[in-house]
Amino acid sequence: MFAVDVKISQQNKIKVFVDGDNDITISDCARLSKHIESFLNRDEEDFKLEVSSAGVGKPLKVFRQYKKNIGRNIVVETYDNDKIRGKLISAENDGVELLLLEKDIVDKGRQTAKNEIKSRFIKFEKIKEAKIKAAF
Numbered sequence: 001m002f003a004v005d006v007k008i009s010q011q012n013k014i015k016v017f018v019d020g021d022n023d024i025t026i027s028d029c030a031r032l033s034k035h036i037e038s039f040l041n042r043d044e045e046d047f048k049l050e051v052s053s054a055g056v057g058k059p060l061k062v063f064r065q066y067k068k069n070i071g072r073n074i075v076v077e078t079y080d081n082d083k084i085r086g087k088l089i090s091a092e093n094d095g096v097e098l099l100l101l102e103k104d105i106v107d108k109g110r111q112t113a114k115n116e117i118k119s120r121f122i123k124f125e126k127i128k129e130a131k132i133k134a135a136f
Contacts (some may be wrong), residue, residue: 001028004054004061012047017054018095019065024053040048066091073133074098075106078126086132094129 008014015091017026018032033051040047060066066088074088076098086098100118 001032002062002064004065010037012045014047014049016049017049017058019053019054019068021064021068022095027031029053038121056132056134058131060132061090063093066096066130069132073135075131075133076122076127076128078122084122085118088132095121095126097121100108 001018001026002015004019005017006015007017007067009053016032016036018029020028029051033049036051037049040049054061054065060069070088070091072088074086074096076084076086076096078084083102084098086100088096089099099118
């Protein structure tokens, strides 16, 4: 397991989101919660601790999540407000590569049923948000 995000509210509600190279179970989250809590002292400060899986449909936050999800469908929103859908085929230090399906345009502006497969590399600095999708 690895940490994806940590949020602490003004009311001392601590939310820890984790992911893993394998599926994460509720018992995994419970064990991690007990482990984290062993380092905190309720006598000094009261808090509420929640540990949960990042889950499908949540934005990818760390590089390791991209590596884990190679071969899955992904939607990437860029800072230019483009939404790019495709299959994640690689994750490098500076960005990701997607396989895209683009409809061929024939004469007179009609679209055909034929699709052309292209790849596109997107730098991490251009990615506003990326989410794994079960299907398109």
